[in-house]
Amino acid sequence: MGLLDGKVAIVTGAGNGVGRGEAVELAGHGAKVVVNDLGGSVTGEGADKQAADEVVDVITSRGGEAVANYDDVSDFNGAKNIIDTAIESFGKLDVLVNNAGILRDKMIFTMAEEDFDSVIRVHLKGTWNTMHHASVYWRNESKAGNQPSAAIVNTVSSAGLQGQASQSNYGAAKAGIASMTIIASLELGRYGVRANCIGPGGFTRMVGQARADITVKNPEDYTEFDPMNPGNSAPAVAWLASDDSKPTTGQVLRLIGNNLCVYQPWEMGEQFLATDQDGNPARWNAADIGPILNKYHFRSINPGIAAQQRQ
Numbered sequence: 001m002g003l004l005d006g007k008v009a010i011v012t013g014a015g016n017g018v019g020r021g022e023a024v025e026l027a028g029h030g031a032k033v034v035v036n037d038l039g040g041s042v043t044g045e046g047a048d049k050q051a052a053d054e055v056v057d058v059i060t061s062r063g064g065e066a067v068a069n070y071d072d073v074s075d076f077n078g079a080k081n082i083i084d085t086a087i088e089s090f091g092k093l094d095v096l097v098n099n100a101g102i103l104r105d106k107m108i109f110t111m112a113e114e115d116f117d118s119v120i121r122v123h124l125k126g127t128w129n130t131m132h133h134a135s136v137y138w139r140n141e142s143k144a145g146n147q148p149s150a151a152i153v154n155t156v157s158s159a160g161l162q163g164q165a166s167q168s169n170y171g172a173a174k175a176g177i178a179s180m181t182i183i184a185s186l187e188l189g190r191y192g193v194r195a196n197c198i199g200p201g202g203f204t205r206m207v208g209q210a211r212a213d214i215t216v217k218n219p220e221d222y223t224e225f226d227p228m229n230p231g232n233s234a235p236a237v238a239w240l241a242s243d244d245s246k247p248t249t250g251q252v253l254r255l256i257g258n259n260l261c262v263y264q265p266w267e268m269g270e271q272f273l274a275t276d277q278d279g280n281p282a283r284w285n286a287a288d289i290g291p292i293l294n295k296y297h298f299r300s301i302n303p304g305i306a307a308q309q310r311q
């Protein structure tokens with residue numbers, strides 16, 4: 001009995017790297033999988049059906065069930081076609097894994113407008129596009145009396161949650177995806193849909209673009225445990241996709257190598273109240289704020305930056 005027997009899943013950007021490992025993992029647990037991939041370059045140019053076709057072959061050669069889809073997640077109608085492919089091929093949809101992504105790193109001052117827009121469009125808009133069409137389907141199912149037991153798994157990165165120089169476009173998209181996932185968890189719970197995030201890692205062609213020293217292999221080609229296998233994150237996705245993870249929703253898991261953790265969300269810190277001489281609530285004076293917040297001056301979520309500031 002597989003963890004995902006009877007489930008129908010979509011993995012976007014599943015032709016390479018992290019998504020490829022997830023598609024193969026979900027199929028290995030019994031899910032029928034739509035392998036979506038546009039087959040473009042790391043920076044989002046071009047298209048090639050081979051990427052998705054290859055992963056369908058890997059899954060079917062192992063006895064699993066999969067179909068390919070080549071739509072662009074950033075295209076609103078293309079995203080609908082991805083959802084429709086699952087329903088037309090396998091009769092329903094239970095799991096949506098949003099993984100597709102591109103990278104166009106530059107400092108804010110050297111980044112072209114097109115580089116900002118493209119990365120936001122593929123990651124943030126692409127994730128919203130598929131969530132929109134899938135949630136219309138799940139809401140209709142619920143209203144028709146077929147309450148779903150469904151899961152969305154979106155993909156984030158430390159670049160968005162902790163910050164990374166040269167990735168203002170990518171980091172903003174990833175932080176936006178984390179926030180959007182929390183909102184989706186609040187909106188879709190009543191329709192039987194959970195929404196969580198995975199923060200993955202590993203040597204993929206995306207990482208290879210910035211680092212000439214690494215070897216990029218497909219997840220299924222690793223024969224023993226390697227901390228940089230991009231397929232290492234997939235077990236967390238399989239668990240989040242499964243009914244075993246109920247009622248987990250609105251969470252961000254990070255699984256890289258053998259290291260699994262749960263991100264802590266933004267939350268209000270220590271609170272300070274301004275009062276007048278009689279202790280009644282009063283308006284803050286700008287000059288009083290500094291002395292009270294002094295202890296926070298060198299606190300940063302990025303210890304590297306904090307250390308530089310202290311020097």
Ligand SMILES: NC(=O)c1ccc[n+]([C@@H]2O[C@H](COP(=O)([O-])OP(=O)(O)OC[C@H]3O[C@@H](n4cnc5c(N)ncnc54)[C@H](O)[C@@H]3O)[C@@H](O)[C@H]2O)c1
Pocket residue numbers: 012013014015016017018019036037038039040041042044051071072073074099100101102122126155156157158199200201202203204205206207230
């Ligand atoms: N590799 C890491 O260390 C790492 C770390 C954190 C987050 N991530 C995230 O993991 C995800 C996968 O990245 P990866 O490293 O495996 O990169 P990758 O380039 O190997 O794979 C991304 C895949 O997405 C596909 N794709 C791109 N744009 C698409 C579109 N518009 N529609 C459909 N498919 C599209 C590409 O063709 C490619 O096959 C991304 O969201 C990335 O941001 C990766």
